[in-house]
Amino acid sequence: MVSVADVRTDRPAARADYAEKGFCAIDSVLSTEEVHKAVRRVEAVVDGEYETSEPPKMRTTPPGDTSGALVKIDQPHYSNPSLLEAIAHPAVGEWAAALTGASFVQVWAVNLLYKPPGGAPRSNVGWHQDDGYWNEWIRGDAFTMWLALSDVTESCGPLRFVVRSHTWGAVGAGDFFSDDLTPAQGGVIPMPDKEDWREEMVLVRAGGASVHTRFTFHGSGPNSSLEPRIGLALHLRTENSAIGPAPPPEYPDVLDDPERCPIVYDGRNATPPPESGPRRSLFRSRRSAKGRS
Ligand SMILES: O=C(O)CCC(=O)C(=O)O
Numbered sequence: 001m002v003s004v005a006d007v008r009t010d011r012p013a014a015r016a017d018y019a020e021k022g023f024c025a026i027d028s029v030l031s032t033e034e035v036h037k038a039v040r041r042v043e044a045v046v047d048g049e050y051e052t053s054e055p056p057k058m059r060t061t062p063p064g065d066t067s068g069a070l071v072k073i074d075q076p077h078y079s080n081p082s083l084l085e086a087i088a089h090p091a092v093g094e095w096a097a098a099l100t101g102a103s104f105v106q107v108w109a110v111n112l113l114y115k116p117p118g119g120a121p122r123s124n125v126g127w128h129q130d131d132g133y134w135n136e137w138i139r140g141d142a143f144t145m146w147l148a149l150s151d152v153t154e155s156c157g158p159l160r161f162v163v164r165s166h167t168w169g170a171v172g173a174g175d176f177f178s179d180d181l182t183p184a185q186g187g188v189i190p191m192p193d194k195e196d197w198r199e200e201m202v203l204v205r206a207g208g209a210s211v212h213t214r215f216t217f218h219g220s221g222p223n224s225s226l227e228p229r230i231g232l233a234l235h236l237r238t239e240n241s242a243i244g245p246a247p248p249p250e251y252p253d254v255l256d257d258p259e260r261c262p263i264v265y266d267g268r269n270a271t272p273p274p275e276s277g278p279r280r281s282l283f284r285s286r287r288s289a290k291g292r293s
Pocket residue numbers: 113125130144146158159176218219220231233
């Protein structure tokens with residue numbers, strides 16, 4: 001049985017959930033009007049209408065696909081920068097900083113996730129830890145805010161989280177693209193002794209969000225409702241992160257581009273000593289070491 005996670009309006013309660021369960025549910029990050037604008041922009045990307053001449057580097061389905069499969073589009077804001085209004089919304093940074101205690105929060109990647117109605121298992125997201133996909137790319141305090149742009153109901157394939165799985169560390173198992181959502185995939189995902197597989201689903205209204213750590217197992221089932229389930233997974237990092245050993249080659253430059261990787265919270269001292277800013281010391285030093293600057 002999957003129980004329903006508490007949805008928080010106050011930050012201390014959300015922060016306690018995030019620390020104890022490995023995720024939290026937030027009632028409201030965007031207003032209704034902001035959601036409506038973001039939905040129009042998301043639908044344009046899904047339909048292949050790009051504001052810039054840059055089509056997304058990765059999309060799982062072509063525009064007009066009717067298979068019912070999950071539409072996953074990476075970095076949709078490179079193609080439609082107007083999405084930055086939602087992605088870089090101040091409330092994103094404020095919530096992220098409140099949950100983590102960080103003084104600096106940056107969006108370092110974004111996934112658009114559009115789960116069509118119709119109940120096709122191809123729209124499932126299999127159990128996985130984000131760390132399995134990012135570890136070579138970014139290390140340390142990086143996590144995900146899943147911003148709901150449609151009401152998330154039990155029938156639309158809500159995100160499901162395994163409570164406390166963030167304490168299991170990097171398990172090295174799981175597959176985002178699997179449609180098998182049996183608990184622990186019938187033993188394929190190893191669990192530490194004395195831990196159990198306890199799932200909670202997050203039901204929030206449009207404009208709400210969930211936030212999960214890089215180690216928290218999560219997945220989602222089919223959308224059997226009549227409406228698409230629409231979300232933006234904002235991958236965030238704090239000053240306590242560092243670039244991993246094998247990021248995409250363009251990455252150090254991309255992190256310095258506010259249109260691609262907006263800084264959504266900066267509470268650091270306004271006049272830090274020279275070279276002391278985490279962003280430069282963590283990411284620029286690597287590029288310099290390669291002789292690229
Ligand atoms: O949208 C989903 O169901 C999965 C999203 C996900 O895996 C993530 O936000 O990390």
